[in-house]
Amino acid sequence: MSKAAEIDIVSVSKVYGTTTAVEAISLKIPAGTYCCLLGPSGCGKTSTLRMIAGHESISSGDVRLGNTVVTDLPPAKRGTAMMFQSYALFPHLDLIDNVAFSLKMKGVGKEERRAKALDMLKLMQMEAYAARRPAQLSGGQQQRVALARALITDPEALLLDEPLSALDPFLKIRMRAELKKLQTSLGITFVHVTHSQEEAMALADLIVVMNDGRIEQAAHPRTVFERPATAFVARFMGDHNVVAGRVTGSRDGMVVFDVPGGASLAASGQGREVGEPIDIAIRTDHVRIGEPPAKGLGFTGIVANVEYRGSTVKLSVNGAGIEDFTVIVDDTDFFAKPVAVSDAVPIAWDAEDAIVLGRLDS
Amino acid sequence: MTVALDQPAATTVAKPARRRRFSLGAVAPYLQSAPLALILGAFLLLPIIMIVVVSFWDYDFAAMYPDFLTTNYSDVLGSWVTWKTYLNTIKFAVIVWALTLFIGFWVAYFLAFHIRTTAMQMVLFLVCTVPFLTSNIIRMISWIPVLGRNGLINSTLVHMGLVPKPIEWLLYSEFAVVLAMVHLYTLFMVTPIFNTLMRIDRSLFEAARDAGASGWQVLRNVVIPLAKPGMAIGTIFVVTLVMADFSTVQVMSGGQSASVALMMKNQMSLLQYPAAAANAVVLLVLVLLMVAGILRIVDIRKEL
Numbered sequence: 247m248s249k250a251a252e253i254d255i256v257s258v259s260k261v262y263g264t265t266t267a268v269e270a271i272s273l274k275i276p277a278g279t280y281c282c283l284l285g286p287s288g289c290g291k292t293s294t295l296r297m298i299a300g301h302e303s304i305s306s307g308d309v310r311l312g313n314t315v316v317t318d319l320p321p322a323k324r325g326t327a328m329m330f331q332s333y334a335l336f337p338h339l340d341l342i343d344n345v346a347f348s349l350k351m352k353g354v355g356k357e358e359r360r361a362k363a364l365d366m367l368k369l370m371q372m373e374a375y376a377a378r379r380p381a382q383l384s385g386g387q388q389q390r391v392a393l394a395r396a397l398i399t400d401p402e403a404l405l406l407d408e409p410l411s412a413l414d415p416f417l418k419i420r421m422r423a424e425l426k427k428l429q430t431s432l433g434i435t436f437v438h439v440t441h442s443q444e445e446a447m448a449l450a451d452l453i454v455v456m457n458d459g460r461i462e463q464a465a466h467p468r469t470v471f472e473r474p475a476t477a478f479v480a481r482f483m484g485d486h487n488v489v490a491g492r493v494t495g496s497r498d499g500m501v502v503f504d505v506p507g508g509a510s511l512a513a514s515g516q517g518r519e520v521g522e523p524i525d526i527a528i529r530t531d532h533v534r535i536g537e538p539p540a541k542g543l544g545f546t547g548i549v550a551n552v553e554y555r556g557s558t559v560k561l562s563v564n565g566a567g568i569e570d571f572t573v574i575v576d577d578t579d580f581f582a583k584p585v586a587v588s589d590a591v592p593i594a595w596d597a598e599d600a601i602v603l604g605r606l607d608s
Numbered sequence: 609m610t611v612a613l614d615q616p617a618a619t620t621v622a623k624p625a626r627r628r629r630f631s632l633g634a635v636a637p638y639l640q641s642a643p644l645a646l647i648l649g650a651f652l653l654l655p656i657i658m659i660v661v662v663s664f665w666d667y668d669f670a671a672m673y674p675d676f677l678t679t680n681y682s683d684v685l686g687s688w689v690t691w692k693t694y695l696n697t698i699k700f701a702v703i704v705w706a707l708t709l710f711i712g713f714w715v716a717y718f719l720a721f722h723i724r725t726t727a728m729q730m731v732l733f734l735v736c737t738v739p740f741l742t743s744n745i746i747r748m749i750s751w752i753p754v755l756g757r758n759g760l761i762n763s764t765l766v767h768m769g770l771v772p773k774p775i776e777w778l779l780y781s782e783f784a785v786v787l788a789m790v791h792l793y794t795l796f797m798v799t800p801i802f803n804t805l806m807r808i809d810r811s812l813f814e815a816a817r818d819a820g821a822s823g824w825q826v827l828r829n830v831v832i833p834l835a836k837p838g839m840a841i842g843t844i845f846v847v848t849l850v851m852a853d854f855s856t857v858q859v860m861s862g863g864q865s866a867s868v869a870l871m872m873k874n875q876m877s878l879l880q881y882p883a884a885a886a887n888a889v890v891l892l893v894l895v896l897l898m899v900a901g902i903l904r905i906v907d908i909r910k911e912l
Binding site: 299301320321322323327328330331332334335336337338347348350351352395396399 | 809811812814815816817818819820821822825829830833834
């Protein structure tokens with residue numbers, strides 16, 4: 247069961263009538279990776295997954311699984327198995343017959359397929375419920391059965407369409423851990439569609455952030471969080487302030503730019519042409535308050551809102567042409583030198599925390 | 609609704625009224641169910657009780673005499689004509705059931721899965737119900753100019769030289785009876801099956817395909833099992849309608865074929881009400897047994 251396959255997506259597009267859901271994306275998912283397709287609804291992540299699974303025709307481009315091009319193969323011939331969003335368990339069959347369904351379709355004898363299905367249910371610790379119908383199970387149990395049904399075909403890659411979205415928050419976290427454990431023990435490739443960046447960070451070896459049918463960034467979660475490639479990624483992953491402006495020059499290996507109607511800031515990154523638009527990202531938790539900033543690495547603003555969050559305090563600051571700049575301060579630091587709404591505070595950050603963001607060529 | 613409005617009013621009016629309000633609350637469920645109970649009692653239960661009572665009465669050519677005789681039943685069950693008529697009726701029921709189930713399933717399947725927009729589904733579904741804007745009798749009689757000796761089909765066939773002389777069995781035959789019944793009753797099969805098919809989660813088909821099922825296997829392992837409750841409801845409609853039919857059999861067979869209901873009608877026109885009543889009780893028991901049998905095989909509760 248440890249035959250994992252690399253998934254190679256080569257400039258794949260999906261066009262519905264006049265709308266393009268997925269626009270010539272290319273992606274290589276190494277064998278045995280836990281890959282999360284992350285993005286807001288309508289970004290094309292589910293279409294991409296369904297094209298890998300074979301439930302959606304591919305308008306142009308190719309999908310390769312291992313050494314076979316699977317572009318025109320039916321779902322069952324691809325070596326993939328899919329777990330559906332609402333699990334899609336057959337309501338008229340008990341758990342054993344649900345899990346044994348694909349074996350029945352292959353013409354495996356009744357005794358043999360039921361024995362195999364029971365083994366699979368045992369692996370998921372669901373054998374006690376074998377004679378029940380799906381409607382008699384809780385959400386988490388249904389998910390385990392859906393996993394058992396997908397895995398009985400011995401797939402090289404498991405495709406999961408928002409598998410945790412139907413569960414309540416506590417169960418979500420528990421089933422998330424189970425998924426990760428399962429992937430590690432089976433060693434096969436998992437492709438998991440989600441709109442929750444928290445889920446993606448917790449699970450993935452490879453996060454693929456999608457927007458408008460295109461891939462904004464595909465990298466390890468740490469890279470995606472610490473070095474977001476575009477303004478969209480920085481905003482979607484959260485915990486970043488995105489500041490936009492126009493380049494005015496460069497100084498000491500840093501790009502200098504003007505925020506419209508406000509300050510002149512600097513950020514570390516590639517040199518840009520003067521006059522070009524630029525976006526930078528600043529980690530909200532790497533910003534200090536009450537400290538005069540170095541040139542171009544901070545500004546003075548008015549506190550618009552203070553939110554106490556227990557271990558941290560969240561401040562919203564306006565000023566220097568920047569609206570709603572978020573600062574996350576440690577609670578002890580905050581209460582040592584508290585600030586109130588409508589106070590003017592200096593804000594500062596280090597040069598390496600201001601990152602120049604790229605733009606997708608359109 | 610009225611009770612809910614009454615209660616706060618009663619509390620505000622006076623404290624002594626508390627006791628009366630309580631008793632009103634206790635009888636409220638009975639009051640609420642009274643209208644339906646009265647209607648069912650007066651128009652369903654009472655007539656059935658009367659039929660059962662009358663079926664034990666004595667009669668001659670002119671009048672009925674209150675009595676407790678079982679001769680009506682022994683006459684019904686002891687005559688080979690009755691047995692033959694019952695068998696004939698059941699034969700019609702089985703043939704019409706099989707045909708309406710087959711046609712009804714595929715019409716519903718087409719409507720549910722091959723018509724993509726809900727608006728179009730509704731339009732086509734209404735088209736299916738258009739014949740029901742005319743009465744049963746008119747729909748039945750309109751077959752006569754089509755199937756008759758000099759009707760549309762026969763004259764076309766003779767004209768084209770395919771048959772030397774008009775085909776006799778098209779009209780006034782068992783074929784005509786079955787044809788008219790299928791025409792009249794298929795919609796009763798289409799509606800419940802369409803309803804169940806529309807409720808099937810489409811992702812189940814994808815899950816089945818993902819598991820390697822062919823189109824035929826999806827149909828056998830997913831669609832048909834999930835459509836069974838609808839098929840059972842349609843079956844109950846069609847079987848009870850065919851078992852109780854007398855006009856179609858009379859008109860379309862030209863009096864050459866018999867059904868239980870037709871036999872009862874004849875008995876009533878001869879003023880043999882107790883005999884007809886005994887027949888009705890036997891038919892009622894038979895139909896109830898058939899419905900009970902269907903309900904044992906298929907669980908339709910989730911459809912209701």
